[in-house]
Amino acid sequence: MITLEQCRVWDQADELAALRQQFDLPDGIIYLDGNSLGVLPRSAMSRAQDVIRREWGADLINSWNKAGWWSLPVRLGDHVAPLVGAGAGEIVVTDTASLNLFKVLANAVRIQNSRHPEKKIILAERDAFPTDLYMIQGLIELLDQGYALQLLDEPGDLATAVTEQTAVVVLSHVNYRTGYLYDMEAVTGLVHAHDALIIWDLCHSIGAVPMNLKAADADFAIGCTYKYLNGGPGAPAMLWANPRHHGALWQPLSGWWGHARPFDMSTEFVPATGIRSFLCGTQPIVSMSLIACGVDIFRQTDMQIIRSKSLRLTDLFIQLVEQECAGLDMMLITPLDHQHRGSHVSFRHPQGYAVLQALIARGVIGDYREPEVMRFGVTPLYLGYSDIWHAVQNLKAVLQDREWDQDRFRVRGLVT
Numbered sequence: 073m074i075t076l077e078q079c080r081v082w083d084q085a086d087e088l089a090a091l092r093q094q095f096d097l098p099d100g101i102i103y104l105d106g107n108s109l110g111v112l113p114r115s116a117m118s119r120a121q122d123v124i125r126r127e128w129g130a131d132l133i134n135s136w137n138k139a140g141w142w143s144l145p146v147r148l149g150d151h152v153a154p155l156v157g158a159g160a161g162e163i164v165v166t167d168t169a170s171l172n173l174f175k176v177l178a179n180a181v182r183i184q185n186s187r188h189p190e191k192k193i194i195l196a197e198r199d200a201f202p203t204d205l206y207m208i209q210g211l212i213e214l215l216d217q218g219y220a221l222q223l224l225d226e227p228g229d230l231a232t233a234v235t236e237q238t239a240v241v242v243l244s245h246v247n248y249r250t251g252y253l254y255d256m257e258a259v260t261g262l263v264h265a266h267d268a269l270i271i272w273d274l275c276h277s278i279g280a281v282p283m284n285l286k287a288a289d290a291d292f293a294i295g296c297t298y299k300y301l302n303g304g305p306g307a308p309a310m311l312w313a314n315p316r317h318h319g320a321l322w323q324p325l326s327g328w329w330g331h332a333r334p335f336d337m338s339t340e341f342v343p344a345t346g347i348r349s350f351l352c353g354t355q356p357i358v359s360m361s362l363i364a365c366g367v368d369i370f371r372q373t374d375m376q377i378i379r380s381k382s383l384r385l386t387d388l389f390i391q392l393v394e395q396e397c398a399g400l401d402m403m404l405i406t407p408l409d410h411q412h413r414g415s416h417v418s419f420r421h422p423q424g425y426a427v428l429q430a431l432i433a434r435g436v437i438g439d440y441r442e443p444e445v446m447r448f449g450v451t452p453l454y455l456g457y458s459d460i461w462h463a464v465q466n467l468k469a470v471l472q473d474r475e476w477d478q479d480r481f482r483v484r485g486l487v488t
């Protein structure tokens with residue numbers, strides 16, 4: 073039996089507990105949705121004031137040089153790099169994850185077309201975050217060169233799904249719905265053994281699990297900054313290319329920010345060398361300026377410490393649901409095996425949507441994804457063991473007393 077007292081003892085011994093003070097969390101809320109929209113770092117408030125008042129308001133156009141706005145996408149990339157096992161000059165922060173996927177996929181296809189033009193399959197998961205599939209479909213249509221999207225049904229089928237026809241594989245490191253975590257190194261090796269290239273979507277793993285893109289020798293990666301990294305709603309995404317590919321990078325969206333000498337104002341596009349070439353147009357500086365605030369907090373600890381607490385918290389959530397909500401139709405869809413679990417836990421429940429709304433009404437915020445899936449994100453920087461206890465107690469109350477069974481909890485918002 074796990075008790076609240078036990079959870080409090082674990083909280084006392086938690087070496088990350090002090091970092092919670094660096095976030096501005098609303099009172100009376102247990103936030104289990106940091107995998108969808110991260111919380112507000114306190115320093116982001118003063119940073120936003122400074123960017124708007126001084127850099128924009130007072131210094132105006134001078135700030136492109138004086139405040140380093142021009143170099144911000146690459147400097148931020150260097151700041152994020154240690155979290156994903158990348159080096160300096162390998163990451164740029166820009167655009168959205170969807171757009172970045174388009175750019176790196178265009179690169180991967182182009183590289184493969186020059187080496188193995190007969191390979192025409194782009195492999196991705198049926199259960200991928202849909203934008204990945206949409207972007208792949210869009211590029212295939214645009215290229216009109218006979219490429220086809222093949223959908224993988226289960227992670228276990230990967231070894232047989234990758235064949236000599238496979239040009240590029242696009243996978244989510246952590247699945248947004250189930251929380252399934254791929255072994256980046258093993259999968260990259262498997263893909264390379266078939267002369268295919270791999271693109272990792274890190275949206276649900278950056279800031280959630282340790283990884284080493286370079287040790288795994290992956291080809292390309294993209295990821296959000298507004299989820300676990302707490303960069304703010306719609307903050308630009310990251311894009312990584314293995315330095316192995318830097319000699320042959322290609323920017324399909326050849327805007328002036330990716331030009332070698334943008335202020336030559338020449339008629340011809342000459343790409344910048346290196347990762348900067350993946351920039352397209354003028355960056356959203358205000359939003360981008362806040363990303364470092366969240367990343368700074370990560371850099372006060374390390375991903376191994378975050379990971380071990382994350383696993384203890386997700387284990388606790390799963391055990392408490394078993395202990396407190398037995399017989400109440402909660403069906404775990406997240407792997408129990410640590411090797412294959414990210415930092416969120418998901419359960420199916422026939423009334424998942426209404427249960428989740430009733431839970432939110434009690435101040436416990438998770439989210440809902442079709443079909444019937446309730447997701448609970450675990451963020452070790454600002455969640456403790458007692459929080460998990462209280463979250464599950466609320467869940468139990470909602471289920472036991474059928475609190476969810478009210479019309480107001482069945483109304484769907486635009487965003488679930």
Ligand SMILES: *Cc1c(COP(=O)(O)O)cnc(C)c1O
Nearest residue numbers: 168169170201244248273275276
């Ligand atoms: C959140 C998420 C995205 C979102 O992409 P945007 O372009 O930032 O909207 C893509 N892929 C995965 C796996 C995600 O979790």
